[in-house]
Amino acid sequence: MGTEVVAGGAREEMLRRIRAANGHATDDAAVVETQWNALPRGYKRAGTLGREAKLELLEERLRDYDASVTRARTGAVAAEIARILKERGKRRTVVPQGLAEALGEALPEGFEFVADEGMTTAELDGFEGVVTASTVAIAETGTIVLQNVPGQGRRAPTLVPDYHLCVVRAGDVVETVPEAMARLEATAKLATTFISGPSATADIEMTRIKGVHGPRFLDVILAE
Amino acid sequence: MSGAGLDPRTAPKFQVAARALVGDSQMRKNVRHATKVIQTKRARVVAEMPDWEELREAGKEIRQHTMRHLDFYLEQFERNCTAAGGHVHWARNAEEARQIVVGLVKASGADGKSPSEVIKIKSMTTEEIQLNKALEAAGIHAHETDLAELIIQLGHDQPSHIVVPALHKNRAQIREIFQREMHLPGSDFSNLGGTPQDLADAARRFLREKFLRVKTAVSGANFLVAETGGVCIVESEGNGRMCLTLPETLISVAGIDKVVPRFQDLEVMLQLLPRSATGERMNPYNSIWTGVDKTAAGDGPRTFHVVLMDNARTEILADKEARQTLHCIRCGACLNSCPVYQQTGGHAYGSVYAGPIGAILTPQLMEMHHAQSLPYASSLCGACYEVCPVKINIPEVLIHLRNRVVKQQSAGLNLLVNPEVMALKAVAMVFRSEGVFRASQKLGRLAELPLSRKDGQGVGWIEWMPGMLGGWSQVRDLRVMPKQTFRQWFEQREKARAKKAASDGN
Amino acid sequence: MRVSLFITCYNDTLFPETGKAVVKVLERLGHTVDFPAGQTCCGQMHWNTGYQEEALPLLPRFLKQFKDSEVIVSPSTSCVAMMKDHYPIMAERMKDPKITAEVAAILPKVWEFSQFLTQKLGLEDVGAYYPHRVTYHASCHGLRSMKLGDGPQRLLRAVRGIDLVEIENLEQCCGFGGTFAIKNAEVSSAMLAEKVRGVLNTRAEVVTGCDNSCLMHIGGALHRQRTGVRPVHLAEILAGEE
Structure with a gap:
C-alpha cells in the first residue's frame, strides 16, 4: 500500500533528523544505561510511616475522593462484602475469575456473583456492580492499582458497571508512588489501571463532581 | 469542529485577538474563576510534598536525557510495542499523520467497510493536526468523549486550555449548548437541569450509547514507555478508559517527544503531572x-496502532536554546499561573496550545513562519517557570524566540520598513557611547517638551504619545524627565566637594 | 566599604532622586560611593525584546567601567536580574574566554540595593524615618529571579513612623514587562488595572518597590486616575530622616 511506503521513508528520515539535531546517533545501550542510572533521584522513594499510620493515610485520602472505606479482619472479608452489598442494595454483580482464591475466602451467600469470561460490553452494562481484589494501593495519593491477574481480571468489568467494591490487603499498601512502581515493575506489561477515587470531573466551573463514565461509586475494604 | 478554527497560519496577531477578548467580561470572569481554583488546589497539593523540587529536577533530567537519546528510545519503544502485538507508524508531519490515521480507521471496519464514526479521547496532538476535520472529510464523524471537549464540539467552539478546554464557559452556557445540540433516540435533553451534576449526567447518558456501539477509538498518549513498549494515559472521567478498553481497534497518536525511558520513570511523571495539572494528588484514572x-x-482492543509524529519536533530539537520546549508534559500549570492568559483566555493565542507553553511551542511548530507575535505575548514575569513541573525556562525560550523573530524582521530590506527595528537599533547605538547617551538625554527632554503638561505641583506629565507608544498613554501618564540627570548631580557634587577640599587644604 | 553605583540608564534619566537616595543611605551607613562615569545601560531592553546582537557590546562596556569595583550596587531588580541571568549567556555568545572569566568574577560583586543592605551588610534598620502609609510592590524579577523574599519588607518594617500595609496578590505582575506594555498595551492595561485596584484597596499614600520601571507603570495609572497615591522607590523611603 502507498501508506506503507511513505511510512517506511518517514521512519528513516525522522531518525536521521533526530540524530542530526542531537549531533550524534545513540546506539550503545550500555552508555544509555549508565547515563540513565546516573540521573538524579533526590525525591522521596521509600516511605517513613508505620503500618497503622500508612493505613490511616490511605483511608483518609480515599475518603477525600468520596470513596467509602471500611476495615475487615482476614477471614471476615466475605462477611464485610455481604454487609456492604446489602446496604448498597446490589444483588447481582460481575466478578473476575479467581476472586475467591485471591481473597482467600469463599464469596458470601445470598448474592449472584457472575464470573467474567469475556463478556460483551452490553452484558457488562447489565450488572449492578463489580467486586475485585487489587495489586497494590498507594497511601499518599489514595490510589488503588488493578492489573489483569486472577481476582482483578480484565479492565472492562471494573469500568462499565456503575459501582465498584474493591478489596485491598493491608500488606499491599505502600506509602509512596515510587514504592508502588517498584512493586509493579515485574508485571509492568500487564494491563494496569490506577484508580484514585470514583470517576470524577471538574470540567464545569472547576466544581468536582462524580464523573461521567467510570463507576460513580467506589467502596474499599481494607483487609488486615 | 473543535480546534479547526484555531489555526496559527490564519489566526490574527496576538495583540489584535487579545484586544477583542479583553473586552469579553463574561469570558474573563469564567477564566479568572477557573484559573484561580486550579492554582489554589495546585499550591495546596504541591506544598504537602517536601521533595517537590527534587521531583522537578528529576523530571527535567529524565526529559533531557530522553531527548539526547531520542533515536534510541523511539526504536526501543517500537521494538517492544511491536513485539507485544502493536503496530507502530511514523509520520513526518501533520499531513502524513492524518493520512495514516484516516487509513487505519477506514481499515478498521468489519467486512472491509469503513466505519462512519470513531470515539475519541481528548488529545492535544490530534487537535494540533486537526484530525477531526480530516476524518470528517473522509466521511467519519469523531465523537469527542471528554466532557470539556464534548462541550467544545457541540458548541462549535474552540478549546481555550490544554487541560480544561472549556473553562471559558460557565454552567448556564453549557446547559444551553447541551439542550440545543444533544440528540439521542429515546432521550430528552430539553428539560435538563442546570447544576454541574445534571450536566455531567446528561453527558454520561449521551456518550454511553456511543461507547457501547462504536468499535474504533482514537487517542493521544501521555507517555510512551520505551523499556516495555507500553503506553500511559492519564485522565479523570473514565471516558479514556472506555475508549482504550471497549473498542476493537485503538489508534493512539503521539508526538515523538512523549517517550520516557523506563517504567520506573513514571514514578516521577505520575507525581508531577496530576498535582500540576488539576491540583489532585492523583487523577482518578491512569491506564497503562x-x-x-x-x-x-x-x-481491550484486538488491534492497536501507535502513530509516532514529528511535525516540526525534530526542528525544535535542533535548536539548542529552545529544545527544552519538548520537555513539556502538557500539565497546563503555566497557563493557570500566567497573568496574560488570565486576562485573555486561550483563544487569543490562535492555537490549540495556549498560554506560555503555547507562546513558545506554536511558533516553533510553525517553524517560525507563523505566530511570530506569540513570543511577545508575555511580560516575562516568570510565574510559568516557577510552576513548570519539568523546569522549562519559558521566559528564556521566549527571549530566544524573540531574537529569531527580530532576525527575520531585520533581514534585508525589512529593516527599513519596520519602525520598531529601526528605533531599537538606533537606541542601541546610543548606549554604546557615554557622550551620545548624554546628548540624547538632553535631546529627549526637548523632544517630549511639546507633549508635556504641568500639574498643580508644577511637575510635567505626558498624557498622550504618538505612534506605537500610544497604547501606553491610553491609561497611563508619564512623568517628564527631570531637569537634571543623576550623573549631572553626582558630578556637580563631586566638583563641589573637590573644591571644598582644595579650599580647606589652603 | 567602597561602593560603585550602577545607576542604570532609566534611573539616571528619569529617576535621579532614587540615585541620590541610594547615595544618602550608603553614606549614612559609613560607606563611600563612586560613580564610574562611562556607564550607560545593562542591555536589558534590547536583550529581552529580541535584539540580542545589539545588547552584546554593552557587556564589555560594563566590564570595563566596573573592573576596579569592590562591590557594585544598583537600585533596579530587573537590571540586576538581567546581568545575573544573561551576562553569562552573552559572554558565551561572544566566544571570548577573557570576557567569560571577567563575567564570572564580577557577578558575585553585583548587588541589588535592598539585597546589598539585607544580605551583604546584614541590616534591617538603616535609621530611616518615613511617617506615611506605604504598600510594597514586589517586582517579578526581584521576586522570582533575584529571590529577594521578604528582604525589602523587613527593611520597611524597621522604618520609624511607617504604616506598612500588604497588598493583595503580591506575587502578581503589574503588566509592565518592558516593551510588553507597548506591544500588548491592552493586556498590559488590564493587568495594571488589577494592580492599581490592589494598591487602592490598601488605602496607602505611597506605593514602593525596588524597581522604578514597575513603579513608573503603576504610577502612570495612579496619576491618570488622579488617585493621589505616589510611587516612591524603596531607597527614597530608606533615605527619609526626621
Missing part, C-alpha cells in the same frame, strides 16, 4: 497497557 492481549477472553 502494552500492545494487545492475545488471550481468548481478551482485555
